[in-house]
Amino acid sequence: MVDSQTTAYNMPGIFEIKGNVDIERVQYAFQSLINRHETLRTRFETIDGETIQVIEDNTQIRVDYEEKSKIDYDVLSEDFVKPFNLTQAPLLRVKVVKCDEQRYILLFDIHHIISDGVSINNIIKEFLKLYQGHTLEKMKLQYKDYSEWIKNRDLSKQRTFWLSQFEDKLPVLDLPLDYLRPKQQTFESKTIAVNMPNETKIAINRLAQTTGSTDYTILLTSLMILLHKYTHQEDIVIGSPVSGRTHKNTEEVIGAFFNRLAMRGYPEGNKSFNQLLSEIKRLSLKALDNQDYPIEKLKDEVMEKHGLTRNTLHDVAFAFQNFNNQSFKIDGWEIEEKEVSDTNVKFDLHMIIEGDEAYKVSLKYANELFDPITIQRMLNKFIDILDSVTKDPEQKISEIEISNKEEKRDRDNETQV
Numbered sequence: 201m202v203d204s205q206t207t208a209y210n211m212p213g214i215f216e217i218k219g220n221v222d223i224e225r226v227q228y229a230f231q232s233l234i235n236r237h238e239t240l241r242t243r244f245e246t247i248d249g250e251t252i253q254v255i256e257d258n259t260q261i262r263v264d265y266e267e268k269s270k271i272d273y274d275v276l277s278e279d280f281v282k283p284f285n286l287t288q289a290p291l292l293r294v295k296v297v298k299c300d301e302q303r304y305i306l307l308f309d310i311h312h313i314i315s316d317g318v319s320i321n322n323i324i325k326e327f328l329k330l331y332q333g334h335t336l337e338k339m340k341l342q343y344k345d346y347s348e349w350i351k352n353r354d355l356s357k358q359r360t361f362w363l364s365q366f367e368d369k370l371p372v373l374d375l376p377l378d379y380l381r382p383k384q385q386t387f388e389s390k391t392i393a394v395n396m397p398n399e400t401k402i403a404i405n406r407l408a409q410t411t412g413s414t415d416y417t418i419l420l421t422s423l424m425i426l427l428h429k430y431t432h433q434e435d436i437v438i439g440s441p442v443s444g445r446t447h448k449n450t451e452e453v454i455g456a457f458f459n460r461l462a463m464r465g466y467p468e469g470n471k472s473f474n475q476l477l478s479e480i481k482r483l484s485l486k487a488l489d490n491q492d493y494p495i496e497k498l499k500d501e502v503m504e505k506h507g508l509t510r511n512t513l514h515d516v517a518f519a520f521q522n523f524n525n526q527s528f529k530i531d532g533w534e535i536e537e538k539e540v541s542d543t544n545v546k547f548d549l550h551m552i553i554e555g556d557e558a559y560k561v562s563l564k565y566a567n568e569l570f571d572p573i574t575i576q577r578m579l580n581k582f583i584d585i586l587d588s589v590t591k592d593p594e595q596k597i598s599e600i601e602i603s604n605k606e607e608k609r610d611r612d613n614e615t616q617v
Contacts, residue, residue, distance in 0.1 A: 205283050208387050208544035209312040212281050213320060214273060214305060215526075219533040221304040223296055227263045229330035230294050233323065234261050237454045238342045239314045243289040255344070256289050264295040271299060274541045276307065284311045314343075316458035318443055321526075323454065328530055343455035346447055350492065358493040359501075361486065365464050366502045366513075371435040373427065373515045375548060378571040389545030390567045392575045396559040400583060403590035411474065411593070413481045416520045419553055420463065421473070421480045422585045423518055426578065428467040429585075429602055437464045439517040439547070442491045460495045461487040462513045469598030473589040476597065517547045521554040551582075 234240045241259040245252055276297065284291050291311040298304050310320070326336060404418050411418075420438065427436050444457035465480055499513050526537040542564065550564040561582065565575050581602040588600050 206387070206544070207281050207283055208546060210281050210284070210309050210544075211312055211315055211320060212277060212307065212309040212540050213324070214277060214307050214538040214540055215324070216536045216538055217304045217306055217533050218302060218535075219304075220302060221296060221298070221306075223263065223265055225331050226294070226296055226306075227261075229327050230261050230263055230292075232330045233326060234259050234290055234292075236326070236336065236339065238344060239319075239454045240290050240292055242314055242343075243291070244286040244313065253344075254289075259289045261290050261292065261294065264293075265298070266295065267298045269299055271297070271305060273538050276305065277540050278543075280307050281309050286311070286313065312458075313456055315454060316443070316456055318445060318451070318457070319454040322452055324526070328535075332531060339452070340449040341453065343453055346450055346453065346455065346457070349447055353492070355493050358490040359498075361490045362462070362493050362498045363501065363505075365462065366498075366505075368435075370502055370506055370508060370510075370513065371433065371437060371464075372510070373436060373548075374431050374433065375427070375515070376430060377569045378574055379569055382568055385566065385568060387544050387546060388567055389543055389550075389564050390572065390575075391542065391562050391564045392572060392579060393560055393562040394579050394583070396553075396561055396583065396586075398558060400586050400590070401559050404586060407590050407593060411477060411481075413477055415522070417477060417481045417484055418589075419520055419586075420484075420518055421465070421467075421477045422582065422589060423516075423551060424465045424467045424476070424480070425473070425585055425589075425597055425600060426582050426602070427516060428469075428597065429581070429600070430578075434468045435464070435466055437462050437514040439463070439495070439512075439514040440487075441517070441519050442488065444491060446492055459491060459493075460517070461491060462495060462498065463487060463518075467597055469596065471597055472594050473597060473600070474593045477593070512547065515548040517550040519550070519552045519554075521552065522556055 238255050241256045243254050243256065245254055280293070280295055282293075291314050293307075293309045295307040296304055297307070308323070310323070315323075329336060404415050408414050408418055420440065423438060424436050427438075428434065439460040440463050441458060441460050444459040445451060450457060463480070463483060465476065465483065467476055495513065502508075502513060503510060526535070528535055545564050545566050548566050548569055552562045552564065553559050554562070561579060563575050563579055584602045585600060588602075589595070
């Protein structure tokens, strides 16, 4: 079972509401959600070493309430987000903070074992409808129906595909660290973000059109090249999330459908960027066709085959979300989603690129391993690579220049000393 003493698997959200909030209606709406979704009434027990789900018939939720005029969102989130006891349902917490008569903060936190990104969007969407007094359509299926379907589905072809990707020895990324890796990692993290220059985004869009690829594959290919430049390795695995909702009628269901694809690429120096991009494009299409095979099962099989004891197939993850934080209006309310500081990371590095009109590039890093200056430089080099390959996608990977102004300035200072 997932460690219940950590917040690494918590999925919090914070929304600022301009308008008057009726706490009793908030309580009613979230209780209705609990009654509607079996997942929100699910708890977990370990019997004879096996984790089992228990769906309660009746589960109550209490919406906490507080009045506070001055708000620091990071402090508010830190105080609110606590470890869940997985043996007690619901694995969902809700709180309303009143700032004044026309400004409220809605906080919620849900455990990843019963939720994913799509689930959170569903919770917010259905909460707003229920708060306004709307009646929701009857659920077409519950998460247990999906679990039964996936359990009985023949995934042998998908298993064969993924095992073929890891026939050779699993590559271990040898990133240069600023600090020695501790024997027991806490997985505490920090995040540094930069806004991608608009001309870089336009160049990526243009290259995607001319090569028949996507922004996602260009960004993933560029990240592989960045890691190659740091490690000189030509065999790299990056984890990339997918929704996992391939079964019909699962879009409205709350549950942990989320899966990761272990994307294995070969950024060899004598290849051109376009060559590697074509390989990653083909890999992405095949990976999506085989996205139902759980990465945890794949990991266990690969580790057993190669006699390894690692906890993961990859040390770096990449997520691309071409949408912005939610901001919308409903009757009497203006709602804006706020950034939540996530201080836990499951990998050494996790790059997240998000946005629609503009891209923000965030790099979440294990602060036990890396100095923030290193991460800032890494982000700068990533932008350097994007600028370079969009100008000349036929250049060889070995010829891509990533020296940035900070390092040149450092070298100049060393020379002067």
